[in-house]
Amino acid sequence: MAALIRSGRSVGGSAARRRISSSAAASEAWDRSPASLGREGAAEIGVPARRGVRWVFLGCPGVGKGTYASRLSQLLGVPHVAMGDLVRDELASPAPLAKELAGIVNQGKLVPDEIIVNLLSEHLKNGEAKGESGFILDGFPRTIRQAEILEGVADIDLVINLKLREEALLMKCLGRRICRECGGNFNVSSVDIKGGDGRPHIYMPQILPPEQCLSKLVIREDDADEKVVKTRLRIYFDVTQPVEEFYRSRGKLLEFDLPGGIPESWRKLLEALNLEDPANRQSAAL
Numbered sequence: 711m712a713a714l715i716r717s718g719r720s721v722g723g724s725a726a727r728r729r730i731s732s733s734a735a736a737s738e739a740w741d742r743s744p745a746s747l748g749r750e751g752a753a754e755i756g757v758p759a760r761r762g763v764r765w766v767f768l769g770c771p772g773v774g775k776g777t778y779a780s781r782l783s784q785l786l787g788v789p790h791v792a793m794g795d796l797v798r799d800e801l802a803s804p805a806p807l808a809k810e811l812a813g814i815v816n817q818g819k820l821v822p823d824e825i826i827v828n829l830l831s832e833h834l835k836n837g838e839a840k841g842e843s844g845f846i847l848d849g850f851p852r853t854i855r856q857a858e859i860l861e862g863v864a865d866i867d868l869v870i871n872l873k874l875r876e877e878a879l880l881m882k883c884l885g886r887r888i889c890r891e892c893g894g895n896f897n898v899s900s901v902d903i904k905g906g907d908g909r910p911h912i913y914m915p916q917i918l919p920p921e922q923c924l925s926k927l928v929i930r931e932d933d934a935d936e937k938v939v940k941t942r943l944r945i946y947f948d949v950t951q952p953v954e955e956f957y958r959s960r961g962k963l964l965e966f967d968l969p970g971g972i973p974e975s976w977r978k979l980l981e982a983l984n985l986e987d988p989a990n991r992q993s994a995a996l
């Protein structure tokens with residue numbers, strides 16, 4: 711396990727770990743990000759570039775962890791590490807483990823911690839060898855044991871907990887489509903759930919694929935069956951939700967209720983993180 715995430719400096723050991731507010735954590739991490747530091751500029755004046763952010767995304771299946779983790783990874787210049795993709799790559803490989811994994815994943819169950827930690831460790835080691843620093847983890851940790859292992863090897867700056875009502879999660883999983891060629895993620899369901907009892911109206915439009923992807927759309931096996939999606943949601947509530955408390959008690963959890971579709975949610979997430987997307991600034995100026 712020692713191989714897992716060795717790169718970068720640690721921002722204090724576990725005893726010295728500070729309780730930091732989420733927005734303070736975000737702006738502190740932003741200060742450390744290659745995007746704001748300017749790697750070339752730093753090198754020119756002889757200052758070594760500091761490490762990239764180490765953030766984690768938590769949230770139920772279908773909530774959109776992949777979408778927002780991927781956008782933030784581009785914005786902050788750190789790798790997006792999607793645990794589900796690492797598992798699916800292993801499934802698609804001729805590795806002897808693939809068959810065993812398929813049985814677990816296609817039933818919506820969690821892969822044993824040891825296998826997951828090995829897959830992640832290997833991936834991060836390869837990234838480290840290529841000079842990568844920092845990460846945005848999506849889909850890890852999913853158990854308290856995984857969170858403890860991660861805590862033993864890396865200081866996490868911030869954990870973003872994405873939240874959405876259960877009815878919407880179910881619709882989003884069942885409507886998810888992936889382009890087998892470009893890997894693009896789309897959704898043929900639109901979510902429109904009335905507000906009431908203090909809950910806001912939720913509207914998330916379909917995310918339709920471009921023409922060239924239309925004939926190449928596939929459905930993930932674990933999204934294809936409502937029973938399997940419900941199993942994944944139940945497992946999240948039983949096994950993964952305690953991980954939220956693990957980070958809440960360490961002052962690292964940023965709770966974020968998705969307000970609607972991607973443009974609105976992305977804008978509000980950036981606000982909550984005290985970040986600015988230059989692409990948004992440009993389009994606002996047009």
Ligand SMILES: Nc1ncnc2c1ncn2[C@@H]1O[C@H](COP(=O)(O)OP(=O)(O)O)[C@@H](O)[C@H]1O
Pocket residue numbers: 770771772793794795797814815818819820821822823826848849850851852853856932942
């Ligand atoms: N951290 C993890 N621990 C155990 N199993 C995992 C983990 N991450 C991914 N998996 C396996 O891969 C599947 C797909 O993961 P992911 O794409 O992240 O799904 P979701 O869309 O449900 O969040 C999970 O249902 C599980 O079987």
